Amino acid sequence: MKRGVQIVLWLLVAGFLVILPQLATTNYLVNVMITTVMWIIFALSFDLSAGHVGAVSLGHPVFYGVGAYVTALVAPSLGLDFIGSLLLSAFAMGLLALVSGIAFFRISEVSFAIGTLGALIIAQLLANNAYDITGGPMCTQNVPRPVLHIPGSGPVTVVEPVHYYYLLLPLLGLAILIYWRLTQSRIGRAFAAVRQDEVRASAMGIYPKRYKLLAFIAGAAIIGALGSFQAQYITVVCPSELTISYTLNLLIIVFVGGAGSMRGVILGAVLFSLLPRLLEIVTDVPPAWQQLIYGLILLIVIRFLPEGLDSLIERALQRLRGTRTEAKPDAA
Amino acid sequence: MPIEVVIFIEHIINGLTLGAFYALITLGLSLIFGVARLVNFAHGDIFMVGGYTLFLLLNLSGITLPYPLIVVLVVVVTALVGLLIERVVIHPILNRSWRVQAVATLGISIVLQNLALILFTSDPKQTPTIYSRQIIEIMDIRISVQRLIILVAVIFIFLALQWFVKHTQTGKAMRAVSQNREMCQIVGIDVPRIAMITFAISSGLAGLAAALMSPLFSVMPTMGSLLTLKALAAVILGGLGQVNGAFFAAFLLGLVEALFSGYVSYAYRDVVSFGLFVLILFVRPQGLFGRRVGL
Structure with missing residues (x-):
């Protein structure tokens, strides 16, 4: 695609996202939009390491939940505002990813996946049992809502979902930008080299651990900021923010959409968030049936579409252009 | 005997039974990892299927089957379920990366758990047997007969498995496949068939664990989730693919968990087992008994 066309397309998408809430008639619809955008960010940050460097961190929600707790427990005592809290959580989670990454990337890929999952279980158990700090199952209550200082008028506390949506959009833009810059550049090619063959990558002067850490930290910082947003949006942080079902949902989104592809991941997240809402209109589907x-969808896609739904789009686009390119050498 | 000593010995016995239970789950996981390089996140859910099979067999209307027969039936059913899963889901993706396979097993886990939730609801089901209520007392120490059965069964299974992989054609082929898959294909070993048999054995072992252990707990759709993780921790601690190492690591986890929950804190017992697991990983990335492997 020509660069000009690409920029126009992106601007159209951005414009659409900005106008979208104006079309929504109820807060329910706006909430659905917020959830969708949050899943997109969540999945992109997960895919940075899972889809690009091949380090499947099954404990990825740790950075989300702990990020939320950092905003709920630490930020108010520092007197931080909305953006300050976001930055604090992002920074703290980046730091946590650096420290834990140095330790976790010493171990093999399989151990990494299971070890990080172990870390998630530990985090949730701690959040559940440390009543004095986190409130345990009673949750940390009364997280301050964002206060905006608009010139000309006094401070405004954000309450309306629509306003939260507009606070969230820049975060989505930032996540997409980081994802894009990291994967569509020399760094992205190094990521692919590390994913395909670590030994060969290091023989070519690419130090695998450095790139794994980079992807891991970037993903953690993004999702830490999202956790902070969630804390200030719901104003309550519970141990359930550290649940393993987030991991399962991430795997469904990323592997159904197409691991390692931004288009695929976004498609996966949108489908995952909107399908149940659409189903609700037709019939009442209990959660167990939904799951x-x-x-089943996950199993079918893995079996018949190794590169996810994204490969369908890719094929359709190629047919439109009348070209065919070789399939990617590996499916993450 | 002084009460402190009695309590201590009871904790040790609890730890050993818990360890034996984990070992039984871990054996299957470790086998399937060794032979097929497959991280099976659905292993605990096959255990759960075994639990519900036990529940159904114990509550057959009209007939009361003897417990040993029920155990055998549960093992057969879970082995068949394992076989079915292998044929339908795992077999077609046997040559894909371990990541894809692991995600597929997580998919199976989601399907099985929610199927159980739909069929049986989330209410815990009790599966008492005549042995789970029987208590024997030796020098003030009280042990439920069910726990003794587990300990004996696990040691027997371990020895039987050792014999199986050393002295039978299939067992030897399993060892060969775990050592070098390409080479096996060259010399004419049917690797997919060996993987299938291993999956069935592994699932049968999970079923056995369910038939023996669930009378002490209760049966629920999520009973396998945390168990899979603990068993995976034991597999890694034992050194990936090292079946014997995993077996001992499972006993170690059981003992640590029982002693910690007995003496320090019940609420934090899982924090300790997983914390220990992560810590040991950092100190010895290849596991307690492992050599370095490529994966």
């Missing part, structure tokens, strides 16, 4: 269907 069952997701599980």
Whole structure:
């Protein structure tokens, strides 16, 4: 695609996202939009390491939940505002990713996946049992809502979902930008080299651990900021923000959409968030049935579409252009 | 005997039974990893299927089957379920990366758990047997007969498995495949068939664990989730693919968990087992008994 066309396309998408809430008639619809955008950010940050450097961190929600707790427990005592809290959580989670990454990337890929999952379980158990600090199952309550200082008028506390949506959009833009800059550049090619063959990558002067850490830290910082947003949006942080079902949902989104592809991941996240809402209109589907269907979809896609739904789009686009390119050498 | 000593010995016995239970789950996981390089996140859910099979067999209307027969039936059913899963899901993706396979097993786990939730609801089901209520007392120490059965069964299974992989054609082929898959294909070993048999054995072992252990707990759709993770931790601690190492690591986890929950804190017992797991990983990335492997 020509660069000009690409920029116009992106501007159109951005414009559409900005106008979208004006079309929504109820807060319910705006909430659905917020959830969708949050899943996109969540999945992009997960895919940075899972889809690009091949380090499947099954404990990825740790950075989300702990990021939320950092905003709920630490930020108010520092007197930080909305953006300050976001930055604090992002920074703290980046730091946590650096420290834990140095330790976790010493171990093999399989151990990494299971070890990080172990870390998630530990985090949730701690959040559940440390009543004095986190409130345990009673949750940390009364997280301050964002206060905006608009010149000309006094401070305004954000309450309306629509306003939260507009606070969230820049975060989505930032996440996409970081994802884009990291994967569509020399760094991105190094990521692919590390994913395909670590030994060969290091023989070519690419130090695998450095790139794994970079992807891991970037993903953690993004999702830490999202956790902070969630804390200030819901104003309550519970141990359930550290649940393993987030991991399962991330895997469904990323592997159904197409690991390692921004278009695929975004498509996966949008489908994942909107399908149940659309189903709701037609019929009442209990959660167990919903999950069952997701599980089956995941299995079917893995079996028949190794590169996810994205490969369907890719094929359709190629047919439009009348070209065919070789399939990617590896499916993450 | 002084009460402190009695309590201590009871904790040790609890730890050993818990360890034996983990070992039984871990054996299957470790086998399937060794032979097929497959991280099976659905292993605990096959255990759960075994639990519900036990529940159904114990509550058959009209007939009361003897417990040993029920155990055998549960093992057969879970082995068949394992076989089915292998044929339908794992077999077609046997040559894809371990990541894809692991995600597929997570998919199976989601399907099985929610199927159980739909069929049986989330209410815990009790599966008492005549042995789970029987208590024997030796020098003030009280042990449920069910726990003794588990300990004996696990040691027997371990020895039987050792014999199986050393002295039978299939067992030897399993060892060969775990050592070098390409080479096996060259000399004419049917690797997919060996993987299939291993999956069935592994699932059968999970079923056995369910038939023996769930009378002490209760049966629920999520009973396998945390168990899979603990068993995976034991597999890694034992050194990936090292079946014997995993077996001992499972006993170690069981003992640590029982002693910690007995003496320090029940609420934090899982924090300790997983914390120990992560810590040991950092100190010895290849596991307690492992050599370095490529994966």
